[in-house]
Amino acid sequence: MKRSPFTPPLSHARAMDILNTYGAAPERWPAQERDALIELLKSSDELQTVQKTAGDLDSLLDNWQPATAFSHDILFRSLPAQAPRAQSWSDQITSLFFSRPIGWQQGVLAGAPLILGFIWGLSGDPSNQDWSEAEFLILNPPMEVLADE
Amino acid sequence: MDDRALMERISQGDHGAFSTLVKQHAPALDRFAVRLLLQHQQAEEVVQETLMRAWQRAGDYDAKRARLSTWLHQIAHNLCVDILRRQKRELPLANGAETALTLPDATEYPTTKSETQDRVANAIAKLNEHHRTALVLTYYQGLSNREVAQIMDLSVRALESLLVRARQQIKKILEESS
Numbered sequence: 001m002k003r004s005p006f007t008p009p010l011s012h013a014r015a016m017d018i019l020n021t022y023g024a025a026p027e028r029w030p031a032q033e034r035d036a037l038i039e040l041l042k043s044s045d046e047l048q049t050v051q052k053t054a055g056d057l058d059s060l061l062d063n064w065q066p067a068t069a070f071s072h073d074i075l076f077r078s079l080p081a082q083a084p085r086a087q088s089w090s091d092q093i094t095s096l097f098f099s100r101p102i103g104w105q106q107g108v109l110a111g112a113p114l115i116l117g118f119i120w121g122l123s124g125d126p127s128n129q130d131w132s133e134a135e136f137l138i139l140n141p142p143m144e145v146l147a148d149e
Numbered sequence: 150m151d152d153r154a155l156m157e158r159i160s161q162g163d164h165g166a167f168s169t170l171v172k173q174h175a176p177a178l179d180r181f182a183v184r185l186l187l188q189h190q191q192a193e194e195v196v197q198e199t200l201m202r203a204w205q206r207a208g209d210y211d212a213k214r215a216r217l218s219t220w221l222h223q224i225a226h227n228l229c230v231d232i233l234r235r236q237k238r239e240l241p242l243a244n245g246a247e248t249a250l251t252l253p254d255a256t257e258y259p260t261t262k263s264e265t266q267d268r269v270a271n272a273i274a275k276l277n278e279h280h281r282t283a284l285v286l287t288y289y290q291g292l293s294n295r296e297v298a299q300i301m302d303l304s305v306r307a308l309e310s311l312l313v314r315a316r317q318q319i320k321k322i323l324e325e326s327s
Contacts, residue, residue: 020316031293057319060268066180066183068183
């Protein structure tokens with residue numbers, strides 16, 4: 001059998017899977033595999049049997065067509081008079097941090113406080129960084145302080 | 150008018166465009182919600198809320214990411230899942246976890262008339278939430294497998310796994326009931 005150059009190859013096992021997954025009707029099969037499966041079915045009795053079995057179940061499922069009685073009037077009565085809301089600042093900030101997927105911009109913004117804190121810590125006044133020295137000075141005040149007292 | 154242009158007009162408060170959206174999509178959304186919830190009143194509430202959200206969030210719609218039909222089904226699906234999970238919490242877990250997500254007895258379901266329809270409705274009602282959703286979206290709503298996977302936030306492979314099991318279960322239930 002000559003295959004169309006645009007039809008990707010389809011294994012027999014995958015063809016069985018498609019019939020058992022999506023049923024017998026070609027319009028429900030994955031679009032990119034539909035042509036190949038139609039071709040394969042022409043030459044396989046086994047696949048045709050599986051298609052027929054799947055079709056029996058499809059026929060039963062097709063029976064279930066619940067009536068709908070949606071009233072458009074109800075919706076229009078409850079439709080607000082005002083225009084749709086513009087996105088608020090709080091929504092924009094929320095979506096900036098919590099929308100998926102997180103882009104590099106959100107990552108930078110979320111990490112900015114940590115980075116700034118780190119830089120601030122490195123560049124701060126060295127005399128205030130050594131807490132052991134501060135503690136020592138409180139417990140052992142310089143002589144001039146004692147002299148004032 | 151394409152999806153993007155329609156939603157752009159709705160985002161500007163155009164009631165006529167919204168009317169078009171309702172006429173084009175409300176019947177399919179209603180059928181989807183009825184098939185998932187098996188209750189007309191709740192289904193109608195879901196459709197109403199879905200369309201209201203579409204009105205309010207029209208500016209968020211991105212035509213590059215999904216067809217309008219897929220986007221609306223995604224909103225409706227989330228609302229249905231909320232209802233089904235609320236029902237799961239409220240219903241006694243008499244039949245174990247697998248059946249906890251099933252719905253009230255489908256023999257009470259008023260829209261089916263023939264015996265076959267009742268049998269199919271009962272069989273579908275016995276599926277769990279994920280199996281039923283996969284089957285309804287793929288089989289009845291005419292959406293592609295990629296669109297259904299997007300709505301359910303699954304891979305296509307995971308969706309196919311759900312569909313195979315859903316069809317197997319339906320077949321088994323129908324055979325037992327015949």
